Amino acid sequence: MEWTVQELAERAGISGRTLRHYHQIGLLEPDRVGSNGYRYYGLNAVSRLQRILLLRETGLPLTDIANVLSAPTTPEVEVEALTEQLAHLASERESLNRRINAVEHTLSMRSQGREPRMDVMLEGFNDRYETEVIENWGREAFESSNQWWHGKSVSQQRQWKARAEALLTQWRLLQEGGSTPDSTAAQDHAAIHLEWFKEIPGTPTHAGDTAKSIDMIRGLADQYETNPDFHVAFGTVQAATFAANALRLHIRQLDDHPPSDLRS
Template identity: 70%
Template sequence: MEWTVNELAQRAGISGRTLRHYHQIDLLTPDRIGSNGYRYYGPHAVARLQRILMLRETGMPLADIAATLAASAGPEAEVAALESHLAQLSRERESLDRRIRAVEHTVHMRREGREPRMDVMLEGFNDRYEQEVVERWGRDAFEASNQWWHEKSLRQQREWKARSEALLARWRELHEAGLATDSPAAQAHAVSHVDWLSEIPGTPTHEGDAARSAEMILGLADQYETHPDFHAAFGSENAAHFAADALRRHVANALR
């Protein structure tokens, strides 16, 4: 039994143009082409079209469908491709959710006659540290910490930022007081600094992973010393160096 383009298109609920396009891109080849130039589709082509339509329903791009079918010797490869596509869709949904929250913030502030906070308006459109966090700790870590931050109210976000600024200001005070980085006061503040980090979901300190916590804190210490943005946050480059060295000593004494 064979069907022409129009017959197959009618039964599949798609257009003849779609079938011809699939043929042009080698996604679905007719079983044969008659002397009259008509395309004829038999059971093999119909079975392949069924799989194409199923994958297309998931939103998978045609190029990915072609690659999946080319590599697929059975359902396992197809399931793996669908799982990968599902993960991508989840990331896109999370990104869209962040953008929705940003726009909702703007609408809320406008209705109250206030100016939206620029950093909140751009969250989800330009998450400054996303790439770095994902590269270091994985996508799950970024999504967990990012969701935790965006679920805070504006008041809670302001309170958190105020605590963060006070934490860094304390490092500057200790440095300006002439204390050593291994002094009881500096090491006590190092503990406070690590406790502050442990409040952030997705971080090794939050999970209680000692080895990865040590790695994270040492990585942060390096950034405190080398990144100009942190020098400004600490109030001076020397204060940033002081904090970095104190945290390294804390790691050496307590986390290893």
């Protein structure tokens, strides 16, 4: 089967002008050009166009897309790339479904003359850490923690945020007060920090998985030290680095304890 420019454009939801532009810049060649000058696109071209459209959705400029597609590839590499793109699309679908459910809830409640739940109304609209959590810990971790968070009332969410802010503020007070990461005060607060993590469903600490918890805390310690967002959250770069070092020291002892100890 072969499609002309117009036929392919209609099926792909793009313009014929876009396809011709892709041809001109060498991004998408037709499978053949007929004696009449018409471009004909077959399986190979359509497969490449699928990847172009997927990559374009991520915001990559055409020059970067061309570089990605021009890299040497094998069927195995292509399968791996498509698998990653499929996971990304599935993640977007989950986010869209949550937004649809939120709007349907509001519409249903309003139609019945009832007040919609405020926490449900915003599901899917405030999950700004979704991609980061999924990339690091997987879809299950995100769903568990997301449901746990949205299951709280507004008052409970405010209380949780206040506790979190107090937790980080205490790190800054310890650092500014001259404590060292290995001091009793710092290590006691590191233990409190871990207990705070255990409350969050979807985390290895909540599940009591010592090995994965150690990896998670090491990764977070690195983020505390290098990510400017955490520097702001802790109040200063020095406080964030202090907390990171104290947590690194604290988790060393977990290597010598059985997994069940993490939940005690």
